[in-house]
Structure formats: C-alpha cells, structure tokens
Amino acid sequence: MSVHAPILAIAVPLLGGFAVPLLARLHRKVRDLWVLLVVLFVGVCVGYVAAHVFTQGIWVYVLGAKNPQETLAPGGFPIRIMLTVDAMSAFMGLIAGFIALVAFPFALKYIPEEEGKTLSLTLGILLLAGILGMAYTGDLFNFFVFLEVTSIAACGIIGFRTWTSRAPEAAFKSMLLFSVSGLFFLLGVALLYGEYGALNLAYVSAQIRGSVVDRLSLALFLAGLLMKAAAAPVHFWAPDAYGEAPAAKALLLVVNTQVSLYGLWRVLFTLYGGLSDAGVGWLVVSLGLLTMVVAALMALVQTDLGRLVAYGAVSQIGYMMLGVGVGLVALSGRPDYGFVAMQGGVFHMLNDALTVGLLFLCVGAVEWAKGTRDLRALGGLGHGLPEVALAFLLASLALAGIPPLNGFASKILIYEGSFRLSPILTAIAVLCSILLLAVFARAFQGAFLGPRGEVEGKIPWVFLLSIGLLVVGILVLGLVPGFFVEEIVTPAAKALWQGRALYLAAVLGG
Amino acid sequence: MTVVVRTITRILFPISLVFGGYVIMHGHLTPGGGFQGGAVAASGLAMVLVAFGAKRLAEKKGLLSALESLGGVAFAALGFLGLGLTFFANILARSGGLFGGPVPYGPNPGELNTAGTLPLMNWAVGFKVLAGLGAVVLLFALFGGENDR
Amino acid sequence: MIGNLPFVVCMILVALGLWTLVTKRNLIKLVIGIGLIESGVNLFLVSLGYVRGGIPPIYTYAPADGPMVLPTPQALTLTSIVIGVATTALMLAFAVVIYRHKGTLDARKIRDLRG
Numbered sequence: 001m002s003v004h005a006p007i008l009a010i011a012v013p014l015l016g017g018f019a020v021p022l023l024a025r026l027h028r029k030v031r032d033l034w035v036l037l038v039v040l041f042v043g044v045c046v047g048y049v050a051a052h053v054f055t056q057g058i059w060v061y062v063l064g065a066k067n068p069q070e071t072l073a074p075g076g077f078p079i080r081i082m083l084t085v086d087a088m089s090a091f092m093g094l095i096a097g098f099i100a101l102v103a104f105p106f107a108l109k110y111i112p113e114e115e116g117k118t119l120s121l122t123l124g125i126l127l128l129a130g131i132l133g134m135a136y137t138g139d140l141f142n143f144f145v146f147l148e149v150t151s152i153a154a155c156g157i158i159g160f161r162t163w164t165s166r167a168p169e170a171a172f173k174s175m176l177l178f179s180v181s182g183l184f185f186l187l188g189v190a191l192l193y194g195e196y197g198a199l200n201l202a203y204v205s206a207q208i209r210g211s212v213v214d215r216l217s218l219a220l221f222l223a224g225l226l227m228k229a230a231a232a233p234v235h236f237w238a239p240d241a242y243g244e245a246p247a248a249k250a251l252l253l254v255v256n257t258q259v260s261l262y263g264l265w266r267v268l269f270t271l272y273g274g275l276s277d278a279g280v281g282w283l284v285v286s287l288g289l290l291t292m293v294v295a296a297l298m299a300l301v302q303t304d305l306g307r308l309v310a311y312g313a314v315s316q317i318g319y320m321m322l323g324v325g326v327g328l329v330a331l332s333g334r335p336d337y338g339f340v341a342m343q344g345g346v347f348h349m350l351n352d353a354l355t356v357g358l359l360f361l362c363v364g365a366v367e368w369a370k371g372t373r374d375l376r377a378l379g380g381l382g383h384g385l386p387e388v389a390l391a392f393l394l395a396s397l398a399l400a401g402i403p404p405l406n407g408f409a410s411k412i413l414i415y416e417g418s419f420r421l422s423p424i425l426t427a428i429a430v431l432c433s434i435l436l437l438a439v440f441a442r443a444f445q446g447a448f449l450g451p452r453g454e455v456e457g458k459i460p461w462v463f464l465l466s467i468g469l470l471v472v473g474i475l476v477l478g479l480v481p482g483f484f485v486e487e488i489v490t491p492a493a494k495a496l497w498q499g500r501a502l503y504l505a506a507v508l509g510g
Numbered sequence: 511m512t513v514v515v516r517t518i519t520r521i522l523f524p525i526s527l528v529f530g531g532y533v534i535m536h537g538h539l540t541p542g543g544g545f546q547g548g549a550v551a552a553s554g555l556a557m558v559l560v561a562f563g564a565k566r567l568a569e570k571k572g573l574l575s576a577l578e579s580l581g582g583v584a585f586a587a588l589g590f591l592g593l594g595l596t597f598f599a600n601i602l603a604r605s606g607g608l609f610g611g612p613v614p615y616g617p618n619p620g621e622l623n624t625a626g627t628l629p630l631m632n633w634a635v636g637f638k639v640l641a642g643l644g645a646v647v648l649l650f651a652l653f654g655g656e657n658d659r
Numbered sequence: 660m661i662g663n664l665p666f667v668v669c670m671i672l673v674a675l676g677l678w679t680l681v682t683k684r685n686l687i688k689l690v691i692g693i694g695l696i697e698s699g700v701n702l703f704l705v706s707l708g709y710v711r712g713g714i715p716p717i718y719t720y721a722p723a724d725g726p727m728v729l730p731t732p733q734a735l736t737l738t739s740i741v742i743g744v745a746t747t748a749l750m751l752a753f754a755v756v757i758y759r760h761k762g763t764l765d766a767r768k769i770r771d772l773r774g
Binding site for chain 3 (some may be wrong): 013084144145148151152155156159162165168169171172174176178179180183186190193194258483
C-alpha cells in the first residue's frame with residue numbers, strides 16, 4: 001500500500017468526507033471516530049510521503065496507469081494525470097496534515113451539534129482533501145479542479161451559519177473572489193493548452209519560450225492566485241472569512257491561503273522558472289510589502305478579537321511574499337542572499353500556520369467561555385483562563401517576531417536576505433512587526449488583563465490539548481530552529497530555487 | 511398549480527427520469543454521462559416541485575442528502591478499486607466480467623458492455639448530481655414562498 | 660484573421676463579465692457577471708479543440724482515418740461547467756440568505772462587515 005501514499009492522502013479524505021453524513025445517521029460517536037481516523041490517516045500519509053521525498057527525491061505517481069511510475073505514454077508524451085511531489089509539496093503537505101490533526105479534535109468539541117456540525121465536518125475534510133490535492137498535483141488542470149474544491153468547501157465553511165447575518169455576507173464576498181480567481185487561473189491554463197497542447201506542468205514548463213501568450217497567462221496566474229492567497233489589494237475577503245468561520249475551521253482557511261501561495265511559487269519557479277524575470281519578483285515583493293502594511297494598519301483599529309487576529313494573519317502573508325519575492329528577484333544570478341530570503345519565506349509558512357492557528361484557537365476558547373469576541377466587552381480573562389492567556393501571549397510574541405520564538409527564526413532570515421537587496425524593504429518589514437506587536441499587546445491587555453472577568457464553564461481538555469500541541473510546536477521551532485531549517489526548510493526552498501531541472505527530469509525522464 | 515400543469519408533470523416526470531437514466535447508462539458510448547443524465551433527471555424533480563409545491567418534497571430532503579453522499583462515496587470507492595495497479599486504474603475494462611467486453615473497432619452501433627469502471631462511475635456521479643441538484647432546487651423553493659414570513 | 664473570431668468573442672464575453680462585476684451592485688447581477696466570465700472561458704476552451712473538418716470524438720463513430728476534434732478540451736469544459744454550476748448555486752443560495760436577513764440585494768446597503 002505504501003506506494004500509493006500520495007494519492008491516499010487525497011483520496012481517503014475525499015471518500016471520508018462524503019461518508020461523514022452517512023455515518024452521522026448511524027451514530028454521532030461513529031461519525032466523530034471516523035473523522036478522527038481519517039485525519040490521523042492523512043497525518044500518517046503526509047508524514048510518510050515527506051520522509052520519503054526528503055530522503056529519496058521527487059515522488060511521481062501516475063493515476064490510472066499500469067504502474068505508478070509510468071509517466072510517459074508511448075510516444076514520449078505525458079498524457080495521464082499525475083501527482084508530482086517534490087520537497088516543497090511535501091513540506092506543504094506536512095503543514096496541512098499537522099494543522100488538521102490540531103484543528104479537527106478542537107472542532108469536534110467546539111461546533112455545537114444543532115449548528116450543522118455534520119455539514120461543517122464534511123466540508124472541513126473536503127477542504128483538507130482539496131488542499132493536499134493542490135499541494136501534490138503535477139497537472140495544471142487538476143490544480144484548477146482542486147483550487148475550486150477548496151473554494152467551494154471553504155465558502156461552505158464560512159457561510160454555513162446562515163442564521164447569523166454576517167456569515168452569508170462574508171461567504172458571498174469570498175465566493176465571488178474565489179470564482180474570479182479560479183476563472184483567471186483556468187483562462188491561463190487554457191491559453192497554455194492552446195499553445196502547447198498539454199496540461200502536464202513539467203511538460204509545459206519544458207516548452208515555454210516566453211511568448212506574448214505565455215506572459216498573458218503568467219499575468220492571469222498571478223492575478224488569480226494572489227486573489228486566492230489574500231494579498232493586498234484583494235485581501236478584503238480574508239478578514240471577513242476568518243472572522244466569520246468557526247474558529248476551529250479558520251485554521252484550515254489559513255492553510256488554504258498558504259497553499260494558494262504555494263501554487264503561485266510552483267507557477268513562478270517551476271512552470272516559468274526558465275524565464276526568471278526580475279520584474280515579476282519586484283511585483284511580488286511590493287505587493288507583499290503593501291499587504292503587510294495595510295493589514296497591520298487595519299488590525300490597529302479592530303474591536304473584534306477575531307477580526308484583529310484575522311488581519312494579523314493577512315499581514316503574515318506579506319512576509320512570505322517578501323521572502324520568496326526577494327528570491328525571485330535574485331533568481332537569474334542566484335546569489336546566496338536570495339536563497340536565505342527564500343528559506344525565510346518558506347520557513348515562515350510553517351511558523352505562520354502554527355502561530356496564527358494558535359491565535360485562532362485562543363479566540364475560539366475565549367468565545368466558548370464568554371460567548372463574545374468584542375474587545376470592548378472582554379477583560380480580565382487571565383484570571384479564569386490562565387492557560388489560554390499564556391498561549392495567546394506566546395503566539396502574539398511569536399507573530400511579532402520576538403526572539404527566541406519561531407516567528408523570529410524565520411523573520412530574521414527574511415530580514416537578512418531582503419537587507420542585501422534593499423535596506424528599505426527590511427525597514428518596512430521591521431516597522432510592521434513592531435506595529436503588530438503593539439496591536440497584539442493591546443488586544444492581550446484588553447482581553448486578558450484587568451479586574452477579574454466572569455468566566456462561564458470550564459475549557460474542555462480537548463481545547464487545551466490542541467492549544468498545547470501548537471504551543472509545543474512554537475517552542476520547539478523557536479528553540480532549535482537550526483535542525484528544522486536544515487532538515488525540512490532547506491530542501492523545500494531548494495526545490496523551488498534550483499529544483500526545476502530535477503522536477504522536469506522526474507516526469508519527462510533524461 | 512393548475513390541473514394542466516400537474517397532469518403534464520405526471521406524464522413527463524417518469525419520462526425525464528428514464529431519459530436521464532438512458533443518458534447516464536450510455537455515457538461511455540455517446541455524448542452525455544453522469545452529470546448530464548443526473549441534470550436531466552433533476553429537471554424532472556424541479557418540475558414536480560413547481561407543479562406540486564415544495565412542501566410535498568420537504569420531508570425527502572434527508573433522502574436526497576443521503577443519496578448524494580452515497581454517490582460521492584461510490585465514486586471515490588471505485589477509484590480505490592484500481593489500487594492493485596494505481597488509483598483510478600480501470601481494472602474492469604476488457605476483463606470479461608461486468609462492463610468488461612471487448613471494444614469493437616470502426617463505426618458500430620456501440621457495445622454497452624464495455625469501458626470497465628467508467629459506466630459505474632457515471633452512475634455514481636449521476637446519482638450524486640441528481641440528488642445534489644434536487645436538494646439545491648428544493649432548498650431554493652423552501653427559502654422563498656409561503657413559509658418565508 | 661477570421662479564424663480568430665471565436666477567440667475574440669470569448670474575450671469580449673470575459674471583458675463584459677468583468678465590467679459587470681466592477682459596475683453593478685446587485686448581488687444577482689454579480690452572479691450573472693461571474694456566469695459571463697465562465698461562459699467566455701468555457702467557449703474559449705471548446706474552441707481551442709476545434710479541428711477544421713473534424714468529426715465528433717466519439718469512438719464508435721470514428722472512421723478508420725480522418726481528423727477528429729480534440730476531446731480533451733471538451734472534457735475540461737465539462738468539468739469547468741460542473742464546477743460553475745456548483746459555485747453559481749452556492750452564490751445564489753447565499754444571496755437568498757442575505758436577502759432574507761436584510762431585505763435588499765444592493766451590495767451598498769449590505770455592510771455589516773466593514774473595515
């Protein structure tokens with residue numbers, strides 16, 4: 001069975017998601033157990049795939065063929081849909097698997113039975129399947145299909161609480177943006193198909209010559225994926241979406257934006273890696289700066305704890321774009337500072353998933369205990385919920401990049417790389433970090449400090465388990481970043497930085 | 511709705527179901543397939559909704575959602591069938607068993623007993639689309655109308 | 660030039676859809692705008708596969724030789740249509756829910772989530 005691990009990581013949640021409503025008719029406990037089993041299985045699969053890919057190189061899996069390694073049909077043309085898992089894809093899969101392991105136990109307890117728990121679990125598992133599909137696929141059209149799977153599942157998660165007036169509004173806004181983003185991506189794929197007659201990413205990449213049509217479809221890919229990744233100036237759907245989705249599911253939405261960003265890196269470094277245009281790199285860098293500045297400033301004026309954290313999450317997208325964008329600018333000459341920035345940007349994806357995830361879980365716990373997220377109504381929760389308060393403080397400090405936490409470990413790499421390109425970039429990024437620190441200090445003070453606040457009920461141990469897992473992750477990544485940078489971040493960044501030839505060779509041979 | 515609409519619906523509803531089934535069944539031979547056939551059959555459901563009102567169908571919502579899940583599960587499970595080789599591998603084609611007949615070459619009227627797992631997948635998708643579109647139309651009908659305010 | 664006419668028409672449809680999204684404020688009209696872009700892209704995909712004088716790519720109709728229209732873009736288009744149905748249905752459902760809450764479909768008046 002182990003030869004099928006990449007597809008099982010996608011197919012099992014797909015099957016599992018559809019089976020959830022059926023099992024819910026049997027018994028709720030059966031459904032909950034099934035959800036946990038599926039998520040655990042996915043965790044094992046992505047772990048196995050990552051271990052294999054990091055030690056033995058790119059893993060290609062061809063669907064529907066006689067044997068999974070038969071990439072080329074007779075005639076030397078890749079005709080079947082295939083999964084191409086390189087170190088970057090495996091890294092993305094690891095993030096998604098770990099976040100799912102944390103988020104689903106939390107969600108099982110957090111979402112009330114009468115508020116569409118079955119529906120929300122189904123959509124969550126389908127979203128996980130879509131995310132892993134986007135991370136692992138090596139086919140452009142297949143990527144579009146999984147992009148739409150995540151769009152539809154994500155919008156269902158955002159809007160399923162139809163009895164509130166805000167959730168459908170956020171969901172409509174998101175779905176509009178997601179549709180446009182998906183259609184832009186599809187138009188880009190169609191242009192490339194018309195020119196080269198193929199959909200396989202590696203094959204098309206080998207053919208691309210940089211014609212006008214190629215550049216047009218690059219622009220469409222950029223626009224579509226940046227929209228889905230919540231980069232400014234089209235970030236406005238994200239705070240609504242994160243804020244209105246149940247806190248336990250907002251984590252998966254964050255991973256969804258990250259995997260869209262991963263898709264962008266895949267397009268820029270692998271599909272168009274042969275062209276290496278510094279102008280595109282500067283575009284990504286400047287949009288990244290814009291994202292972090294706008295989001296940090298907007299976070300300053302929020303009075304809703306959920307939306308405040310959501311804006312913090314959006315600002316972190318800017319840091320990833322800055323890090324990898326600097327690498328993209330430097331791609332043609334390949335100086336080392338470009339690679340350092342890329343390491344930082346890639347590492348920041350993992351750190352962002354952990355810190356923002358922890359913040360959302362804390363918001364969820366606060367809402368569970370108090371029934372509101374309005375900062376004006378909260379206060380003094382530190383007495384009743386000391387664990388949550390400590391976790392929130394830790395995550396805020398990590399998000400703002402305070403040493404020795406994990407946010408610092410990745411941001412210092414981004415600063416180091418971008419400083420060598422232009423000190424102005426670093427200055428803006430550091431300023432944004434300070435601004436975020438101020439924002440989150442105010443939020444922490446408003447929600448947790450002050451005279452003792454009323455707390456109804458106890459925080460369930462499952463919440464503390466999920467929160468604890470993320471806290472351990474943040475501490476471990478912050479205290480021994482060197483090990484993780486060496487073992488998983490560097491191979492992932494290298495797969496983008498100079499792995500294009502290997503990627504093509506794995507599919508096309510030679 | 512008036513007697514005319516109801517009577518015509520009574521006549522057309524079974525026909526639309528049968529035609530939908532035909533389109534699904536021949537999906538591997540002629541244009542059409544699971545989605546198209548399911549959509550045709552769902553249009554029959556929509557017709558019933560218009561003619562007889564949404565309330566008569568409201569209690570069937572659970573059945574529709576169960577059918578939809580079943581279609582999804584069946585589709586994914588058929589993919590697992592090929593795991594001896596690879597996921598989605600068509601092991602039933604040309605195996606001599608169900609849908610495993612040999613494919614005749616050249617112009618011919620079409621041999622139904624071919625294409626392996628594809629017809630089965632068409633049926634799974636067909637049921638999923640029938641139930642899904644039916645549920646969507648039913649939901650829209652229940653949103654508006656008399657029980658709205 | 661005349662051979663490119665279908666592509667030009669598709670791009671006009673996409674542009675009209677984008678124009679609708681930018682200028683209109685009614686939620687249903689926004690969904691229609693998405694539908695326009697979608698039709699443009701789908702038509703573009705189908706027309707990509709056209710081969711002059713080709714026959715429909717149905718196995719049992721195929722003569723021994725002679726050109727066939729490309730089947731892949733048709734499969735892609737079909738997938739994209741199915742996805743389009745799902746997104747449209749989802750958006751319309753949310754529009755209905757919003758209307759029930761607010762009593763209006765004007766995007767300018769639906770501003771719970773601002774800033």
